Amino acid sequence: MWTLDRALVRDVAALAAASAFVGLSYGAIAVAAGLPVWFVVAMSLLVFAGGAQFIAVGLISAGNPVAAVLAGLLLNARHLPFGLAVADVMGKGWGSRLLGSHLMVDESVAFALAQPDGTRRRRAYWLTGATLFVAWNTGTVAGIALAGSVGDPASFGLDAAFPAGLLALLMTTLRQSRPRRVALVGASVAVLATPLLPAGLPVLLALVGLGARLTERTGRSEGHEIRQKE
């Protein structure tokens, strides 16, 4: 148990270091783009979603705040299915649901799904979410302070760290054939759609392949029987 926890803590620490560096580059880039410090900090505290923050900062500094909000929301729509998938780690209490929802990021979801049982899922989710929240916001503030003096994050290869880390987290699941097929179809659809659709939509399109597989497997009527409880 202790060794398992140590492995978890070590992995989360690595993730936090990477996240702090990306947060640092976000802070530096946003300030360099001429955005006020309060806005850059508020985004990291309140939105807490790296991809959406980078896109929003780019579009706002280009003078288009409406497009920034729409693109950010489109990119973050994936959190709805994430919430459906990891709702169990938050328990039934309102406090933990309200707080736990804010800590829902790609990494905390992926880490939770990589765990074999409920207790470890919960622990992985909360530890990852809380640590990344601190790392991301600390990184943001450091980036603001260092703006102008940090080198290009691309020269450190940090842009390769996020996708590689995500794939590493998914690896346990990807060793099984059905999830691997779903992942391959979803990834291919998203990559092929990227040049054609606005940011955010291609990733959501990955769900279409899954829906098709599901309907084919369970029969039409059953697959569509999603009803609201009274």
Added chain:
Amino acid sequence: MAVSLIVAVVVLAAGTYAFRLGGVLLRDRLRLPEPVREALPLAAVALLAALAATAALTQGGGFAGIARPAGVLVGTLAAWRKLPFVAVVAIAAVTTALLRLAGVA
């Protein structure tokens, strides 16, 4: 400028939080048939894999170049060989950084 910035951050934050909390609350409200319920982790896997693939291969709607996908590929092989997470992330970043240092975009 300041007002539109306040509106932007509030709407984006509220909308994002609504997605996050919405999924969690819907899980109880929706009477999902068993196959759909079982497929929810698969849906998250599909989304995360799509996110990783687009982040690895694309940049602003175009191809991300050679260095990043190469680093991610080497990192993925490391993960496949069951190297620790820390090593995977470091190997991916270092590979990409070295390729760029060598002049490969």
